[in-house]
Amino acid sequence: MLENSEATTTVFHYFISNEILDRKITLDDLSFENLNSFDILIEFSSPIASFRNHDYTWVTVSQDRIANDFSPKVIRLQNGLYVQANCNLGIWEVNAKNPKQLLWRFNPEFAAPITQYSNENNTKKIVSAQTAFSFSKKLALLISSSGAIEISRSPIPFSAVACFTDHCDFDTADNLKIQREFFKEKGIKITKGFFLNHFSKRDDNASFENNTSEIEKWLLEGHELCYHSLTQSIREDKEAFSEFENFIPPYNNISIWIDHGFQPYNFSLFQKNGISNYKYEATLLNNKIAVLWNYMDAGTATSGVLNQLDSSQFNLGNYYSSIKENSLLKRLSSLLKNIIFHYDNDEIRVRNYIDTVSSSKELLVKKDCSVIFKLFKNIIPLVILTLKVLFTWNSAKKTTYKVAKYCPIFFKHKIAQKEFTIFQSLEMVDFISALSPKNMDAFVNASGLFIAHTYFSVNTNNYDGKLINSDNSLNEKVVSNFNHLAKKIEQKQLWNPTLSQLVAFYTNYQNTVLDMDVNGTIFIKNNYDIPSRSII
Numbered sequence: 001m002l003e004n005s006e007a008t009t010t011v012f013h014y015f016i017s018n019e020i021l022d023r024k025i026t027l028d029d030l031s032f033e034n035l036n037s038f039d040i041l042i043e044f045s046s047p048i049a050s051f052r053n054h055d056y057t058w059v060t061v062s063q064d065r066i067a068n069d070f071s072p073k074v075i076r077l078q079n080g081l082y083v084q085a086n087c088n089l090g091i092w093e094v095n096a097k098n099p100k101q102l103l104w105r106f107n108p109e110f111a112a113p114i115t116q117y118s119n120e121n122n123t124k125k126i127v128s129a130q131t132a133f134s135f136s137k138k139l140a141l142l143i144s145s146s147g148a149i150e151i152s153r154s155p156i157p158f159s160a161v162a163c164f165t166d167h168c169d170f171d172t173a174d175n176l177k178i179q180r181e182f183f184k185e186k187g188i189k190i191t192k193g194f195f196l197n198h199f200s201k202r203d204d205n206a207s208f209e210n211n212t213s214e215i216e217k218w219l220l221e222g223h224e225l226c227y228h229s230l231t232q233s234i235r236e237d238k239e240a241f242s243e244f245e246n247f248i249p250p251y252n253n254i255s256i257w258i259d260h261g262f263q264p265y266n267f268s269l270f271q272k273n274g275i276s277n278y279k280y281e282a283t284l285l286n287n288k289i290a291v292l293w294n295y296m297d298a299g300t301a302t303s304g305v306l307n308q309l310d311s312s313q314f315n316l317g318n319y320y321s322s323i324k325e326n327s328l329l330k331r332l333s334s335l336l337k338n339i340i341f342h343y344d345n346d347e348i349r350v351r352n353y354i355d356t357v358s359s360s361k362e363l364l365v366k367k368d369c370s371v372i373f374k375l376f377k378n379i380i381p382l383v384i385l386t387l388k389v390l391f392t393w394n395s396a397k398k399t400t401y402k403v404a405k406y407c408p409i410f411f412k413h414k415i416a417q418k419e420f421t422i423f424q425s426l427e428m429v430d431f432i433s434a435l436s437p438k439n440m441d442a443f444v445n446a447s448g449l450f451i452a453h454t455y456f457s458v459n460t461n462n463y464d465g466k467l468i469n470s471d472n473s474l475n476e477k478v479v480s481n482f483n484h485l486a487k488k489i490e491q492k493q494l495w496n497p498t499l500s501q502l503v504a505f506y507t508n509y510q511n512t513v514l515d516m517d518v519n520g521t522i523f524i525k526n527n528y529d530i531p532s533r534s535i536i
Helices: 172-184 212-220 237-246 277-286 317-323 329-343 347-364 370-393 438-447 476-490 499-511
Strands: 002-004 013-015 023-026 037-042 048-052 066-069 074-077 082-085 089-096 101-106 113-118 122-129 142-143 148-151 160-166 191-194 222-229 255-258 289-293 296-298 410-414 421-423 425-427 449-454 514-516 523-524 532-535
Touching: 023 514, 048 066, 048 449, 082 148, 122 172, 142 514, 148 523, 160 438, 160 476, 160 499, 172 212, 172 476, 191 212, 212 222, 222 499, 289 499, 296 329, 317 329, 329 347, 329 370, 347 370, 421 499
Parallel strands: 013 037, 160 191, 160 449, 191 222, 222 255, 255 289, 289 421, 296 425, 425 449
Antiparallel strands: 002 013, 023 142, 037 101, 048 074, 066 089, 074 082, 082 142, 089 101, 113 122, 148 532, 410 421, 514 523
């Protein structure tokens, strides 16, 4: 039987006994209209024996398990029954210490993280997306003795998914052409960021204003364009706000916005700068912008770290293993950056790190001794944190990064009255380690997914594994890796969508509804032509 016990305003509690089989259990007494987050706690009289993993395999619950809304929501009980969600919404979470309990979670902390910058120092703060829960179908559990159904997250049945979103900070007329011709040769599609207007500290920086014909070729060759704010450098506030409010889209189908720098009209900064939610939303809607990114990466892609659906990849231990061949100094600086930005991800200490780097440059390059006090003030909290991590390394190295725990890929956020799609990416700057054949083969075998945050045109010396060398030649090791990736695409082992294509597929994926017939067989109720298969 199904019972609803007393619950708080955010937790709904159900109990399912062994007597229930081949039935649809509708959770029809939920009241979540005014909630931004809630959990459904489901207890079974029989323990959970198996959990359908993100890689489409059965795994035990000997450790905690999480299924985000891009992963199957299917479990198998010890009594042989299969339990499946009727929709691909929310998060399923099982705690190894409580194998009879299943949490169906909606917008828990860090499941839908958004960056907001505040105060004069632009201190980074992580907040939860504002969500309006309105389900077209009531949430339900499908309990069957004959099996379940899983749905592919790719139109190529159960393949891996690789999506590239490129930031154009270092684009020039020359390297734009180099990139485009390279991707044309490999048959790889990307979502290409561009600056609409030319206002840059670098004269050769590319923009639509100065390089219209070249940027238009990207569209003609099947790539997608997205706004990377509007200019490379920052204008005075009044001029910047006017530019944002009055810009005219060069094409009708540009729906994606990627924040760049500290532009005052950025999604991550507009509230700090006094733009009302309604006014900001209206500007986005008037320009048909529906998808946003604002400085949120799951981590940094490297050896063993590539699949955004696998939270176990995103920890300090995996990252440190990938850089162990580097020099000691480089290992320590890279590890410190990951501790600050991914492991700790604290708004004050992130600011401490940025100010430490800035003060160090002023001291070493400009010989400005007046910054010494500021330098020590900012570096001391970082030293304390680093020592704490090193002294507790055996446990700290296994801790999943905050914003990777629930593997967010896409989620909805209401700015004023309308919902926008937010996406989370994976920073990818070293294409030698991130896209090595070994890494890519493991990624494909796990049917993984990533949305890469890249800088394909960067050619500065401080970037390892970049595509373009300082003399504008191509890095042969990176070329070899992309040859391997292109082969996976050609062999239909890997889907390479633009971001808009992925969003469209994901929308249909989320809208897919499952049901159960009188014989207890689970079936897909609506048809979006998405590959699926029965599992036992």
